[in-house]
Amino acid sequence: MIVAANFKMHKTRKEVKKYLEELKNIKFNGVKVAIFPPQSALFEDKIIGAQNAYPAINGAYTGEIGLEQLNEFNIKRILIGHSERRHILGETQEFIAKKFEFFKNEGFEIFYCIGEPLEIREKGIEAVIEYLKGQIEGIDLGYEKLIVAYEPVWAIGTGVSAKIEQIKKTHAEIRKFTSKPLLYGGSVKLNNIEEILSIENVDGVLVGSASLDVNVFKEMIEKAAECKISK
Ligand code: PGA
Numbered sequence: 076m077i078v079a080a081n082f083k084m085h086k087t088r089k090e091v092k093k094y095l096e097e098l099k100n101i102k103f104n105g106v107k108v109a110i111f112p113p114q115s116a117l118f119e120d121k122i123i124g125a126q127n128a129y130p131a132i133n134g135a136y137t138g139e140i141g142l143e144q145l146n147e148f149n150i151k152r153i154l155i156g157h158s159e160r161r162h163i164l165g166e167t168q169e170f171i172a173k174k175f176e177f178f179k180n181e182g183f184e185i186f187y188c189i190g191e192p193l194e195i196r197e198k199g200i201e202a203v204i205e206y207l208k209g210q211i212e213g214i215d216l217g218y219e220k221l222i223v224a225y226e227p228v229w230a231i232g233t234g235v236s237a238k239i240e241q242i243k244k245t246h247a248e249i250r251k252f253t254s255k256p257l258l259y260g261g262s263v264k265l266n267n268i269e270e271i272l273s274i275e276n277v278d279g280v281l282v283g284s285a286s287l288d289v290n291v292f293k294e295m296i297e298k299a300a301e302c303k304i305s306k
Contacts, residue, residue: 076272076299077222077256077279079109079186080286081126081154082116091116097289098122104300107279109152109186110286114140117148124152124186127160130177142181153178156188156210158228172213184220186281188260189249193229196241204248216253223257224281225249230261232283237261239270246276268295272302 086094091112098108111126112118129139145153155174160166166174178185189210191203207225215221225245230237237245242259249257259271260281271277279299286292 076105076302077107077109077258078292078296078299079111079124079224079258079279079281080292081111081157081260081281081283082113082287083126083159083283084113085287086112086116088116092118094289095120095122098293101293101296103296106296106299108296111154111186114144117145117150119148119150123148123150124154124184125150126154126157128153128174128178130174142177151182152184152186154186154188158188158190158226158231161210162192162228168210168212171210175214179215179218179220182220184222185218186222186224186258187214188224188226188281190226190228190231190261196227196229200244200248203245207245207249211252216255218255221253221255222279223249223253223255224260225257226260226281232262234262234264236263236267236271239274242271242277243274246274250276263295265291265294265298268298269302272299 109124110122111124125145128145129136129141131141133141133143156171189207191206195202195206227237246257256278257276258279258281259277263280263282264285
C-alpha cells in the first residue's frame with residue numbers, strides 16, 4: 076500500500092521539517108509513504124520527492140530546477156503529469172513524455188498522474204479511456220520504478236471524490252495497460268480512504284489537501300496499514 080502527500084504550493088521549509096519530525100513518530104507498518112513538498116522545502120530524506128523538475132541537468136530555464144538541484148538533496152522520486160501542471164502550467168503530453176524519459180534514465184521513482192476533466196467524464200467511460208490513452212502516449216508503462224496515479228480533474232481539490240464504482244471501473248481499465256501500482260487521487264479524506272483502498276486495483280492514494288494536517292495524514296497511514304492486512 077502506498078500513501079503519498081502532495082503539498083502543492085503549501086508550507087515553508089520550517090513547516091515541512093516539523094511535519095516530518097511529527098510524522099515519523101508513528102510506525103508505517105509496511106505502508107510506503109512519500110511526501111512531495113514545494114521545491115523550496117526539499118530535504119535529504121528518502122521519504123521526499125519533487126513535485127516537478129525540468130528535464131535537464133542544469134541550464135537556462137528560468138524559474139525551474141533540474142537534476143543538479145535535486146541531486147543536492149539526493150532526491151530520487153518525482154511527480155510527473157499532475158493535472159495542475161498540465162492544465163494551469165500548460166505542459167503538453169510531448170513535454171511530459173520527455174520529462175518522463177529523462178527522469179527514467181536517471182533511475183527516479185516516477186509517480187505519473189493521469190486524469191480526465193469533467194466534460195470527458197460526462198461522455199462516459201469509453202471517452203474517459205480514450206482521453207487517458209492520450210495521457211500515456213510516449214510513456215514507458217513497464218518502467219520498473221513507475222507508480223501511476225489516476226486523478227480525475229473534477230475530483231481534485233473539490234471535496235467530491237469519484238464514486239467507488241467509477242474508481243473501480245477506471246482502475247480496471249488502466250490495469251489493462253500496466254501492472255505497476257495504481258493510486259487514486261482526488262479528494263481523498265479520512266472518511267473515504269478505507270473505502271477507496273478496499274477497491275480492487277487500488278494500491279494506494281495520492282492525497283492533496285487532507286495531507287496538510289500531519290495528524291490527519293498519520294491517521295490515513297494507519298488506516299492504510301489496516302487495509303493492507305485485510306486486503
Ligand atoms: P486533493 O488533491 O486531495 O486536494 O483533491 C489531490 C492531488 O492533486 O494530488
